[in-house]
Amino acid sequence: MRTSNLLSDATHIMLCVDLFDADQLSSNLIAASVNTNPVVVRRIMSKLKVAGLLATVSGKAVPTLTRKLENITLLDIYLAVDSANLLHVDELTNKNCVIGGQIGHTLSKYYDKVQRSAYDELAQITLKDVAHDLTLNK
């Protein structure tokens, strides 16, 4: 199992940047919404910046999204912040065994299919969708 909140928190941060007022966008205030540490927020924002989803200015609390909400998908965010595969091949099997020597290669082929399918779904969910649902429930 792999319990990481990276995608959820990164999405949360992106929505904060879009929805909060310009004077509420310090990592401190965003961290208060996510309920975590400001350093965690800045670390995630740094990854989002590297991925080109977010623009920041050193010293100024004025992050901005680089694209419109409808042009940012959960896959964009996932790939920006989480480098792990959804399923994991055991790399340490006994290579001298008939099964142990081949299963990794075989499984990774199938895992790729599964992950591709999940990625396709993530790519169809935009921040606009999420933001829309958020305001509906408000």
Place this chain on the structure above:
Amino acid sequence: MRTSNLLSDATHIMLCVDLFDADQLSSNLIAASVNTNPVVVRRIMSKLKVAGLLATVSGKAVPTLTRKLENITLLDIYLAVDSANLLHVDELTNKNCVIGGQIGHTLSKYYDKVQRSAYDELAQITLKDVAHDLTLNK
């Protein structure tokens, strides 16, 4: 946290049970193929047994599959050994915040869609497929 090999190892074990000779099916020998500890193998086998995929006899090294290879899918195995969701909602957001209060519920709806898609793919991969690919590469 950590990347789990539960699905891979459980699949590996199931294939060992199917492909190995009857006198090679102790948890010790399977563990040698997976390259792990016999207790880890027995722990996974126990979950597979609870899920009804594997039949074992206490004291005897004669585990057997309860169904034909083509009737066991990677989803069956995944659900047997891994209880975690593929994506994880941050449950600890600030519920007093407009975004923090709603995003968990909203994201989980989308995460469900993604997971359903991944599950659909896993459900289409049978142990027969995997076994077939293994022997091809041999």
Place this chain on the structure above:
DNA sequence: CAACCTGTCAATTTTAAAGTTACAGGTTGG
């Protein structure tokens, strides 16, 4: 220049998988 901020490093804590030891109890051949 005081009071903010970002960006990043580094140390620590946390959590679940993985690894290990131990042991109760089933099985089997000689």
Place this chain on the structure above:
DNA sequence: CCAACCTGTAACTTTAAAATTGACAGGTTG
């Protein structure tokens, strides 16, 4: 019947990655 296997579990310890936290260099601004 007992020695040598085995299973099934409980109860640890270890490991890996995320999360948390403190610290600090350096940008920004009234």
